[in-house]
Amino acid sequence: MQLGKNEELRQWTRTVIEKMPHLSKSQAVVLAMWSFGIVMTQSSGLTTVSVFLAELLGKKENTVRQQLREWLRDAEDKTKTKDGRASLEVTSCFSPLLSWILCLWPESEKRLALAADASTLSDRFTVLAISVVYRGCGIPIAWKIVEATKPGSWKPHWQELFRYISQTVPADWFVIVTTDRGLYADWLYQQIKSIGWHPFMRINLQGLFQIQGENSWRPINSLVPEVGQSFQALVTCFKTNSIECTLLARHDEGYADP
Structure with a gap:
């Protein structure tokens, strides 16, 4: 794919390819397009990002729009091609995302704060997320989206999320995991401790x-x-x-x- 003469997008694409090595090149390129477009337009809308990138790259808007839309579709909904379309399991991104953040951390600062949180989007979805806390912001690095009204325990979801990232942080780092009152559970406390991290849980x-x-x-x-x-x-x-x-x-x- 030609990225034209836009050096900023070219550089960002190289960074995404380097930091997310488990992605195919085409997956990394479109992820770079999406993330660059979202940051530059301050919008995650498909139309807004498509218009911006089409002008930037000198391409037709519909061409860019289709490329971005394909990234969002489930494997069974993707356009069929001779070489097929690789399905991406989002959980494969969790450890690389955390590793990416840690590689930017000061070498002498071997301390990390994580926040586990559940956020409800109206009455449709609940997002269970683990984020890196940095300067008052939370950077999501592992998440699970569940139906807000669907009965069932969140326990297996939280256990799985922590398993995905538990081996990513070096053993000699001091890690605290914060949770709000609604998430306290003795099994979650014990699981965080079993990783070697420190629960900091409101009750x-x-x-x-x-x-x-x-x-x-x-x-x-x-x-x-x-x-x-x-x-x-x-x-x-x-x-x-x-x-x-x-x-x-x-x-x-x-x-x-x-």
């Missing part, structure tokens, strides 16, 4: 905890009743499905709950 105020070395159980919601208070201790958290952990609590101004 609801219900339940009891026991400070290590003590016999009494205390309610979690009694920890920091006043604004400005904080708490830290090694504890056994919850009587049912207990975990051994460090319990942190803080009540900041402007928040009704700790």
Whole structure:
């Protein structure tokens, strides 16, 4: 494929080919086109990106549009050609995406924060995603999209997502994994620990905890009743499905709950 004289797109395409070596060249080229077009137009709309790239590359809009559309289709929906169309399993991109980010990390900064989050798109889909946290932004590196109203546990999805990336981060790195209250589960806590990473999980105020070395159980919601208070201790958290952990609590101004 000729990319014309646009050096920025040419350079970006070379980068995508290098950093995503599991992709075929044609897959990497179209991924580069899509991502470059989205960034430059600040839109993910097919028409907007097609118009921009067609003008940039000196091609017909319909030609570019078809090329971009093919990337989005399922394998069985792709246009049939003599050499066939390779189907891409998106999970194969998770480890390379994380590796790409880590290669840009300062060599002396062997610390990483990941965030696991569930975001609902109206009443249609829920996106389960693991992202690299960097300067207040989350960069998704592994995800699963499920029907928002479909019954079933998210447990196998989260377990699978963590398995895909668990071997990508070097063993000597310090990694914390943050989750919000709605995602806490003892099995998820244990799985994160089994990788060698550190769970940093918000929990609801219900339940009891026991400070290590003590016999009494205390309610979690009694920890920091006043604004400005904080708490830290090694504890056994919850009587049912207990975990051994460090319990942190803080009540900041402007928040009704700790």
